[in-house]
Amino acid sequence: xxxxxxxxxxxxxxxxxxxxxxxxxxxxxxxxxxxxxxxxxxxxxxxxxxxxxxxxxxxxxxxxxxxxxxxxxxxxxxxxxxxxxxxxxxxxxxxxxxxxxxxxxxxxxxxxxxxxxxxxxxxxxxxxxxxxxxxxxxxxxxxxxxxxxxxxxxxxxxxxxxxxxxxxxxxxxxxxxxxxxxxxxxxxxxxxxxxxxxxxxxxxxxxxxxxxxxxxxxxxxxxxxxxxxxxxxxxxxxxxxxxxxxxxxxxxxxxxxxxxxxxxxxxxxxxxxxxxxxxxxxxxxxxxxxxxxxxxxxxxxx
Amino acid sequence: xxxxxxxxxxxxxxxxxxxxxxxxxxxxxxxxxxxxxxxxxxxxxxxxxxxxxxxxxxxxxxxxxxxxxxxxxxxxxxxxxxxxxxxxxxxxxxxxxxxxxxxxxxxxxxxxxxxxxxxxxxxxxxxxxxxxxxxxxxxxxxxxxxxxxxxxxxxxxxxxxxxxxxxxxxxxxxxxxxxxxxxxxxxxxxxxxxxxxxxxxxxxxxxxxxxxxxxxxxxxxxxxxxxxxxxxxxxxxxxxxxxxxxxxxxxxxxxxxxxxxxxxxxxxxxxxxxxxxxxxxxxxxxxxxxxxxxxxxxxxxxxxxxxxxxxxxxxxxxxxxxxxxxxxxxxxxxxxxxxxxxxxxxxxxxxxxxxxxxxxxxxxxxxxxxxxxxxxxxxxxxxxxxxxxxxxxxxxxxxxxxxxxxxxxxxxxxxxxxxxxxxxxxxxxxxxxxxxxxxxxxxxxxxxxxxxxxxxxxxxxxxxxxxxxxxxxxxxxxxxxxxxxxxxxxxxxxxxxxxxxxxxxx
Numbered sequence: 001x002x003x004x005x006x007x008x009x010x011x012x013x014x015x016x017x018x019x020x021x022x023x024x025x026x027x028x029x030x031x032x033x034x035x036x037x038x039x040x041x042x043x044x045x046x047x048x049x050x051x052x053x054x055x056x057x058x059x060x061x062x063x064x065x066x067x068x069x070x071x072x073x074x075x076x077x078x079x080x081x082x083x084x085x086x087x088x089x090x091x092x093x094x095x096x097x098x099x100x101x102x103x104x105x106x107x108x109x110x111x112x113x114x115x116x117x118x119x120x121x122x123x124x125x126x127x128x129x130x131x132x133x134x135x136x137x138x139x140x141x142x143x144x145x146x147x148x149x150x151x152x153x154x155x156x157x158x159x160x161x162x163x164x165x166x167x168x169x170x171x172x173x174x175x176x177x178x179x180x181x182x183x184x185x186x187x188x189x190x191x192x193x194x195x196x197x198x199x200x201x202x203x204x205x206x207x208x209x210x211x212x213x214x215x216x217x218x219x220x221x222x223x224x225x226x227x228x229x230x231x232x233x234x235x236x237x238x239x240x241x242x243x244x245x246x247x248x249x250x251x252x253x254x255x256x257x258x259x260x261x262x263x264x265x266x267x268x269x270x271x272x273x274x275x276x277x278x279x280x281x282x283x284x285x286x287x288x289x290x291x292x293x294x295x296x297x298x299x300x301x302x
Numbered sequence: 303x304x305x306x307x308x309x310x311x312x313x314x315x316x317x318x319x320x321x322x323x324x325x326x327x328x329x330x331x332x333x334x335x336x337x338x339x340x341x342x343x344x345x346x347x348x349x350x351x352x353x354x355x356x357x358x359x360x361x362x363x364x365x366x367x368x369x370x371x372x373x374x375x376x377x378x379x380x381x382x383x384x385x386x387x388x389x390x391x392x393x394x395x396x397x398x399x400x401x402x403x404x405x406x407x408x409x410x411x412x413x414x415x416x417x418x419x420x421x422x423x424x425x426x427x428x429x430x431x432x433x434x435x436x437x438x439x440x441x442x443x444x445x446x447x448x449x450x451x452x453x454x455x456x457x458x459x460x461x462x463x464x465x466x467x468x469x470x471x472x473x474x475x476x477x478x479x480x481x482x483x484x485x486x487x488x489x490x491x492x493x494x495x496x497x498x499x500x501x502x503x504x505x506x507x508x509x510x511x512x513x514x515x516x517x518x519x520x521x522x523x524x525x526x527x528x529x530x531x532x533x534x535x536x537x538x539x540x541x542x543x544x545x546x547x548x549x550x551x552x553x554x555x556x557x558x559x560x561x562x563x564x565x566x567x568x569x570x571x572x573x574x575x576x577x578x579x580x581x582x583x584x585x586x587x588x589x590x591x592x593x594x595x596x597x598x599x600x601x602x603x604x605x606x607x608x609x610x611x612x613x614x615x616x617x618x619x620x621x622x623x624x625x626x627x628x629x630x631x632x633x634x635x636x637x638x639x640x641x642x643x644x645x646x647x648x649x650x651x652x653x654x655x656x657x658x659x660x661x662x663x664x665x666x667x668x669x670x671x672x673x674x675x676x677x678x679x680x681x682x683x684x685x686x687x688x689x690x691x692x693x694x695x696x697x698x699x700x701x702x703x704x705x706x707x708x709x710x711x712x713x714x715x716x717x718x719x720x721x722x723x724x725x726x727x728x729x730x731x732x733x734x735x736x737x738x739x740x741x742x743x744x745x746x747x748x749x750x751x752x753x754x755x756x757x758x759x760x761x762x763x764x765x766x767x768x769x770x771x772x773x774x775x776x777x778x779x780x781x782x783x784x785x786x787x788x789x790x791x792x793x794x795x796x797x798x799x800x801x802x803x804x805x806x807x808x
Binding site: 185186 | 352354373374375378384386390391392393394395399402403404405406408411412413415454
């Protein structure tokens, strides 16, 4: 009974929404890239990179706002590099993505050792604080008060509007669906692919920043496959911002459940519980595969 | 007044000259037909005009002034619009989204959907296109998709309209509708360029004709003003004196065994009925023609016989497993275009076994000789062949398999008259080898010429069957001639009425 009441609590709901944040930033970012026809599996690496640079510049400068901007900028540079490889040079997108992931994992490990003299984590720093005004709003304020989480929820509507109501969204989607047709109508296909990838870089940066800020430090391997789960959420959400949001909520609910189970001290081995989100990912993908339809020209070079 | 002038246009791809020194002009407000065999350079020339390709040398003049197009955007800004042979539509987008893409009405990047809808609906009304702009393209049939393409041009206010083989996918009724739209364009002072293989259409609609052959202009004449006639035109295209004389269609009298029976077949797809109470009997040594407007269940018949579709009710008896098919979409279903001819043949081998490169080349060579497929090298992949030659390769592969049932879907779609004459001859040969042939087509000429029996399919049901004597009589009477051009339309009109469900059911 203890377990059930703790799941039904406000604290649990708060957990779910907070933990949804990195997933949604990652998944929504990846979606902008894939809507333009570029599969971006380096979301994992992008999140890792921004978590590290946010922590590093936060500790060095002591100014969170400054380190936030720097972390986003660094991700932007990397995503431009990624689009240069995949769109301009037409390197296989999966291989480029794996390359970025491995390179960034190595780079952060190296810099961690070099700058902080540790192979596991940085020193602690003060993360982004909650917005006090929001806390005063009854019910909602209790659940959502993290500025990045709030932005995430806002992003659901903004992304939906951008994709379906703006010229930019229409052209971006056309690049991912049928670049040849878009080209004959004078749409500059490659340019839109570039924009899509850049958006994925910026948004996944926010995901990494949230993780580092929430933990008040950077530690090695802290992304723990969230970038990949974000991609799964994007597929389950059928490449639609609103659906992706619910898919992310599902994943974060399982993550919160895992923590609740751990705290409640059940007899279930913790390792088994930690497997849960990944197991669910696989099961859900098996259930959904074939029923979802990616952008028609997703993954093809143009 | 000249709308377009081509001046010594030359374009090569590697060693191959698609256009070599093409010079001719297109008058303003003319319907100008461009004809020629597959691979004669028509599409290349149109792609140059639309800014997709850049010519190696030569000048292009629009309305009297020289232009240099770097991309379709430049052509669009000169009010040139093109409907490609393979439609350039985004399947997952609505009609509305497809039409506005690239020319969106927007303020601060936010699309004004209300205004767009008004403009497009007004165009649909004016040209009686009868489209629902909220529909997704994937839910439309080919004729409707073509109308979306036309709508795209109208929305962009194009003055020069290029149509690359617009009628090859349409049924006679739809072609008639299409011509009415073309007439409307003409009355508005627009210039229409029309690429086609169908000579009768040329006679019906064109003001002027230009024939291309191997990248050069070989014939030019005004249709009505200079009194062009059909035989002169077909001579100009084939270069032969007596042209594509219809192969003799003599059926041996022996009654063949019935190899395929379909009875009371009902088939649902996505909860929509595709076939209902469908009945057909196919025997050895006969050609059964199925004609109908695209999307009335033709594809489903083929899927059933091939065994792709198993969720049906009713009776399907197939006495043989040896079935060949020429699919309706050769690009998607008929071949792997990155493979050579030989490799495409090996795919169909019954058993896995070692095949040497030389054997593969040998197959390519044989096909190239026996089926008159022009190759630059035995190793070249199918992608480098013209549509007509690709079709011949698929045709060759399916015939050499020596199967009992042969399903032919639109066997001569987008194929020039020489090649289609050749294919027709082969079909009759196969029939005389006692093969059971199911011919699904939307080309009435072809169907009437070849079929021993002809079934008209409408809404998933054979609504009328014509037998040989009926067709023969009508075909003989209906032979197109200068003396009685009207005559042929009797049988055509009759079949046409059944195709659109207007004839009384008996």
